[in-house]
Every structure is written in structure tokens, then in C-alpha cells.
Amino acid sequence: MNDVPARRSMLPGDRVYRIHWVPGTDRLRAVCHCSAEHDFDDPVELWVWLLAHPAGH
Amino acid sequence: MSSIPRDQWYVAAYSSEIGPELFSRTICGEPILFWRTRGGRVTAVPDRCVHRRFPLSQPPSRLVDDQVVCGYHGFTYGADGKCVFVPGQGRIPRTARLVPYPLAEQDSLVWVFIGDPARADASRIPRAPYLDSPEYATVAGMEPLRARFSLLVDNLLDLSHETYLHGGYIGTPEVAATPITTEVDDEAGIVYVSRHMDDAECPPFYAKSTGLQGRIARWQDIEYTPPCLYKLHSRIAPIGSAPNPDGTDPDAFHVEVVYAITPETEDSTHDFWAVARDFALGDVAVSEFIAENNRTVVLQDVEALNVLEQVISAEPEGYQELSVNIDTGGLAARRMLQRQLRSQQMAPATS
Numbered sequence: 287m288n289d290v291p292a293r294r295s296m297l298p299g300d301r302v303y304r305i306h307w308v309p310g311t312d313r314l315r316a317v318c319h320c321s322a323e324h325d326f327d328d329p330v331e332l333w334v335w336l337l338a339h340p341a342g343h
Numbered sequence: 344m345s346s347i348p349r350d351q352w353y354v355a356a357y358s359s360e361i362g363p364e365l366f367s368r369t370i371c372g373e374p375i376l377f378w379r380t381r382g383g384r385v386t387a388v389p390d391r392c393v394h395r396r397f398p399l400s401q402p403p404s405r406l407v408d409d410q411v412v413c414g415y416h417g418f419t420y421g422a423d424g425k426c427v428f429v430p431g432q433g434r435i436p437r438t439a440r441l442v443p444y445p446l447a448e449q450d451s452l453v454w455v456f457i458g459d460p461a462r463a464d465a466s467r468i469p470r471a472p473y474l475d476s477p478e479y480a481t482v483a484g485m486e487p488l489r490a491r492f493s494l495l496v497d498n499l500l501d502l503s504h505e506t507y508l509h510g511g512y513i514g515t516p517e518v519a520a521t522p523i524t525t526e527v528d529d530e531a532g533i534v535y536v537s538r539h540m541d542d543a544e545c546p547p548f549y550a551k552s553t554g555l556q557g558r559i560a561r562w563q564d565i566e567y568t569p570p571c572l573y574k575l576h577s578r579i580a581p582i583g584s585a586p587n588p589d590g591t592d593p594d595a596f597h598v599e600v601v602y603a604i605t606p607e608t609e610d611s612t613h614d615f616w617a618v619a620r621d622f623a624l625g626d627v628a629v630s631e632f633i634a635e636n637n638r639t640v641v642l643q644d645v646e647a648l649n650v651l652e653q654v655i656s657a658e659p660e661g662y663q664e665l666s667v668n669i670d671t672g673g674l675a676a677r678r679m680l681q682r683q684l685r686s687q688q689m690a691p692a693t694s
Binding site for chain 2: 295296297303312314330332333
């Protein structure tokens with residue numbers, strides 16, 4: 287996966303879901319609180335995957 | 344089924360709206376009567392006499408020595424909601440009581456708890472300390488919205504609409520074009536959407552209020568604590584300027600845009616808005632400019648959402664819509680609101 291520039295974390299909690307819009311692309315990168323990552327084109331599919339934790343993570 | 348989460352705190356009014364007169368506002372479908380007692384405390388009880396349901400805010404109902412007298416038959420209630428007088432008899436029925444709403448007044452806002460009072464925990468109310476801080480100057484207002492509150496949540500969680508709906512005020516091309524980062528903390532109940540534009544056109548709203556011209560760094564950090572309080576931390580600074588490691592940020596202008604999204608009914612909303620700034624504190628002209636322009640922007644949203652409500656309410660349940668990247672934050676907010684609705688259905692009654 288490409289690095290995401292300016293990959294900020296604003297919320298300090300231990301169970302935070304993060305979604306980065308990968309600059310220069312139309313992709314969204316989902317980062318689970320367990321550190322698993324996956325790229326998506328569709329935010330609805332992205333949420334299905336995030337909320338399935340730990341399945342597929 | 345209701346789309347309004349219960350067992351939640353909602354902003355009912357600005358503190359400045361509640362004085363020693365009767366004041367009524369419907370919150371989440373419940374008509375509530377407010378007044379400020381001679382001791383300075385705000386009281387909130389149902390705005391209906393227990394006898395024949397006459398509104399206690401309706402003249403000739405009146406407030407006499409911190410007691411409200413029903414204008415229909417004279418039933419009289421104290422600030423704690425207890426009935427102290429029943430016409431024509433000495434006995435006061437046990438059920439002659441207005442059950443007070445849990446209430447908290449902080450940050451210049453009056454919050455009420457809608458739901459089971461036993462579940463009210465005022466420590467859960469999100470804060471907006473800038474609204475009554477001497478280090479900020481604040482302008483505020485409230486616009487009635489004839490649309491369900493979730494449409495305003497969608498609107499505020501996706502600021503890319505500024506480019507189109509608010510062009511010439513706060514919208515510039517970069518807002519819609521700059522990628523966002525979305526974070527969700529379910530335990531803390533926060534949706535955070537961050538858009539940092541490091542080289543952007545300065546929109547008229549900020550050019551005229553800050554004096555910055557040309558290109559700027561413009562950061563928008565949304566912090567939404569569903570269901571009610573929405574904060575947009577807006578940072579406007581010369582290009583290349585960044586906050587110091589210790590958190591100070593002397594080169595930047597900070598504007599805290601606060602919304603309280605309070606359902607009035609299932610399809611109408613109280614759209615409370617406030618703008619707090621940490622510059623030009625004593626400048627009345629800047630206050631007037633920001634108040635007028637922000638109200639204009641709010642009314643642009645209101646006009647659009649009023650139309651959208653008409654469209655959606657005329658469509659069958661489960662209408663087709665499409666979500667794209669800009670909707671990531673809005674989808675997160677919807678999910679958290681749905682979770683709040685589900686948890687109240689599963690919670691056992693406490694009374």
C-alpha cells in the first residue's frame with residue numbers, strides 16, 4: 287500500500303476507527319483499531335468491513 | 344418508529360433566552376415550559392396543566408412569585424413542578440405534579456434530558472467552553488428548520504457542500520477538492536472529520552473578518568457528539584504557518600463554529616448556531632459582519648433542507664441514494680445515531 291501523507295490522528299482513544307481519503311486517488315483507506323487496513327472505493331462497503339472486526343482483519 | 348434518540352441531552356435554549364417570564368419550546372416532540380426563578384435557576388416542566396392539558400405558557404396563564412398559575416382553571420405549580428393549589432378544594436391529588444426535566448446550564452446553553460430521568464448524567468454533556476469565555480467574542484442565533492434533524496447532520500458532516508451551496512461566502516473550490524480524514528470513537532461517542540487545506544483561497548467570510556488576503560492555510564476539524572452538539576474548529580492562517588508543539592498558535596485566527604441540532608418534532612428542527620472567535624474581540628463591526636454572514640449561510644442551508652424534506656417525505660421508505668467518499672463522516676454519524684436508537688430500545692426501563 288502507498289503511504290498516506292499527513293496521516294493525522296486527532297482522537298486519542300484505543301478503539302478509534304480511522305478512514306483516510308488517499309490523496310491523489312479516489313480510494314478510502316480504512317484503519318481498524320486493531321491496526322488492520324484495507325482500501326475501498328465505496329464508503330458503505332468500507333463500514334461493513336470495519337464493523338466486521340475481527341472477521342477478515 | 345421515531346428517528347429521535349431518547350435518553351439523551353439536547354440544547355433547549357440559549358441561557359440568554361430564559362428570564363423571569365414563561366418560555367415554551369417543543370423539544371423532541373415534548374412541549375416544555377421554562378422560566379428562571381428569582382434565585383437564578385432555570386426550571387423546565389411539561390407545558391401542559393395536568394388537569395385539562397391547557398398550555399401553561401398560554402395567556403392568561405401567568406407566573407406569580409415563582410409559581411405558574413394555569414390560565415384555564417387556576418391550578419398552580421411551584422418551580423419543582425408540585426401542585427400547590429387546586430380550585431374549589433383543599434385536597435391536592437397525589438398525581439397533580441409536573442415532572443421536572445433534568446436540566447443543566449453551561450457554556451451559555453440550557454440543556455434538557457429527554458428520556459428516562461433516572462438515566463440523566465450531566466457529566467455526559469459535551470462542552471463548548473468558548474461560547475462564554477472572555478477570550479472569545481461570540482455571535483449566535485437560532486433558525487427554525489422544517490426538516491428532520493438527520494438532514495442537518497448530513498449537511499454539517501460534509502462541508503464539501505460549501506463550495507456549491509455557499510459559494511461567495513465560505514465556499515471555495517478547495518473545500519470540495521481536499522481529502523478528509525474521518526475518525527470514530529464509539530466509546531467516547533465522537534465523530535471527527537478533518538480537512539486541512541494548506542494552500543487555499545481565502546473566502547470572503549474570512550478575508551473580511553481576519554484581514555488575510557489571497558492564499559491561506561485553512562483547517563476544518565469537525566467534532567460531532569451525536570445527537571446534538573456539533574463543533575467546527577476552524578483555523579485560518581498564513582500559508583506555511585503551523586501550531587507550535589506546545590499547542591500555541593499565535594499566527595492563526597481561530598473560529599469555533601458551534602451548532603446544536605435539536606429536533607423539535609420528527610420533521611422539524613431547532614438549528615442553533617454560534618460563532619466564537621479569538622481575534623478582534625472588541626470590534627463590533629466584525630461581530631456584525633460575522634453574525635449577518637453566518638446567518639445568511641445558515642439560511643441557505645435551511646432553504647435547501649426545507650426543500651429536501653419535502654422531497655424525501657413524499658418518497659417511499661428506503662428511497663435510493665448514493666454515498667461517495669465525501670460522505671464518510673456523515674455515514675459514521677448516521678451509524679452512531681442508529682446505535683443510540685438501538686440501545687434505547689434494548690435498555691430496561693428504570694421506572
